[in-house]
Amino acid sequence: METDGKNGPAFNPYVSVDCVLFGYDGERLMVLLVRQSEASSSPQQDPAPQAPCLADETAPSTLKLPGSIIYKEEDLDEAAQRVLYELTGLKNIPLHQFHAFGDKNRTSNPRDVRWLRRFHGLDASFERIVTVAYFALLKINRRIAPLSSDYEACWMPLDGLGFLAFDHNRIIESAREYLYRHAETNPDILFNILPRKFTAAELRRLFEVFYGQTYDVRNFHKKMARMPYVCPLDEREKGVPHRAARYYRFDRVCYNQFRKIK
Amino acid sequence: METDGKNGPAFNPYVSVDCVLFGYDGERLMVLLVRQSEASSSPQQDPAPQAPCLADETAPSTLKLPGSIIYKEEDLDEAAQRVLYELTGLKNIPLHQFHAFGDKNRTSNPRDVRWLRRFHGLDASFERIVTVAYFALLKINRRIAPLSSDYEACWMPLDGLGFLAFDHNRIIESAREYLYRHAETNPDILFNILPRKFTAAELRRLFEVFYGQTYDVRNFHKKMARMPYVCPLDEREKGVPHRAARYYRFDRVCYNQFRKIK
């Protein structure tokens, strides 16, 4: 801050947070998007619940990441938690800040400009919105879906997303890289999106989807054996038309100890 | 951005960039800091060259990270590059954005508030400065030092920093973690801070300082042999009172190829 004085053409951009909420439904990685509505009313005033949508490229509205301008009395992290909560009802989910996007022209697409004016009432003189992006990895289950529909939100498969508002395609791509890197050193993030009890096959499936490769079944069992925090239970599957699989659970206490000694 | 409408108490904070410039002098890791001057004039108008300073806890001024409010026509990355250039004269150095700091009270220390008013002429109503932090790893050499002194800048040993302005202690600690993580996947960053020609001992010393551990000499030679981009030269040290060490150089072309196939 020493390199400009009173002279510098300082200015105040808007600061927002955007949340890249990855979800796993047991089969695919998804991302939670909301409609960039053409209506000028805010969703709080005019909730329009509707069925979880499919991508519709020809619709007049575009999809975008959930986000919000930060409020005066909020920390960045708090704003991100608020966005998550208002959209999904979830609290205390670790949200990871990964990058700030502040290019001069990131809000220059005419459609986006129009939307910002109508929906946010931003005056014509606004210059830019600097957004601080967060990601989280969520378990897709029944609790989330109904809330999402209030915001015309939908889970979209991560592969083959169409064109999104602003620079949100880029933000998601970036989030994905940070997610992978984060998971390397924090594998617990993956266990959060499995059921409390899970089978070896479920864990393997998750690894295969996440890392985009296949794992030899035998070697994967050995890999699991080397994770002391993956604890086999006595319980097994029931009612399956084949040999019943053993259940495992993730032991966080054990996980934290394991990390310390490593 | 769907979770607030016209209703939200949106506001515009200042947005700044701060640069954590790590430096290596062949022996220690340092960080480049500037004085949080009590004078109200900007350094451009009143450059006061002085000898590279030592930490002086009792002085009326505190040390801080170099940084700047972003200008209207600047991208965040451009602002960070500008700060780096104005302070060191260096261009085209990769600066890595790593985190945005936007806590409500990060600029609430009375001394910092006073400084912001005097030095930046920020009016009394400012609420907050959201700062986007960058780091880079530099080779400390003669070209940097003279420029630094114009800003009352000094290289401080990374360990044992005193109390800095704002939340800059925290920012540096965070930068350090990101730097380590970055170097894991991008080891080239370490070779940038070695001389063009370096000995195995120099490389080992760097690794030991950087990773805070010692390396067995023989194993380290094997480690080097597994880095195809570290090329032995025919040249050797001269005039040393012991067996002359071989020189090596970092081959970037080879490095890039090696990364692709991995």
Next chain:
DNA sequence: GCAAAAGTGTTAGAAGTACACCCATGA
């Protein structure tokens, strides 16, 4: 010849990879 740093090879354990068959269950 001596002080000071350079350079070199072997062994053991841990982790990763490739590969094929029998087991338990419900229908």
Next chain:
DNA sequence: TCATGGGTGTACTTCTAACACTTTTGC
């Protein structure tokens, strides 16, 4: 009894870590 997916062991390679002595040079 059959279709379906669950579960297991061995051999090879690669990486890591521990460990001690000889070489070269200037003084």
